Amino acid sequence: MKVSEKEILFIYDSSDIQQREGLAYAKSLRHFEVKEIDIRKDKLTQLQLSNLATRLNVSNKALMRTDNESHFGDVMDLDEHDFLDYLSANLYMLKTPIAVYHDHAKFIGSQYEIIKKDSINSTSNVQTSRTMKQREEG
Template sequence: MEIAENELLFIYDSNDLQDREALAYAQSLKNYQVKTLDVRAHTFTEWQLQEILERLEVEPEDLINRRSAVYLKEYVGVELDREDTLKAIRKHTDLIKTPVVIYHDSARLIGSSYELIKKDMS
């Protein structure tokens, strides 16, 4: 994923109100041009998932949203190895914990919209 220094890639779930609010904050940042990727409308390639994991410095299971309807219906109590987790995410992209923001030099899972404002001010 090519991301310029003045850009950020905002990965979000358009069905989630908090994600949409965080997107509004991201789009208001004056130092960044925002590219968006909605997990409801995008299927991740294996390469994209690997790059997201590397940039976040997490394992696939750390990227799973355990409150997702799909997780609660199909994966609670199911033991998944790394490959199975990646397959599940590729099949059900709404399993991804969001929002994820990828900058030119870093990435993070956003817990609060305030984190976006702090990054913009630095």
């Protein structure tokens, strides 16, 4: 999962409209190129999932959604290797969306959250008449 400094890897579930909106917001960012992984179409290996958990600074089992799953307890009782096998084969159970940056990753709580980082990193190109006059005089 190689992500450069000016990229975001957006992992999402395309069956969720809010997550699709989050992807659209991510793609509108000026300072990042966005790559995407749709868990309904794409695959993640056990190693990629393990690396993702490390970047998120969570346990492997914290990657799994906990809602609406009747056999959740049985899955959580699996050892780490078998758990990653299960999650890789049932990627729809991955907790999404996730933004992966070059040095870390984070679960995204709302579709607007992804644009906060870009707003913090952006610089204003607006020049007031005062700054333009100061440049002309300087």
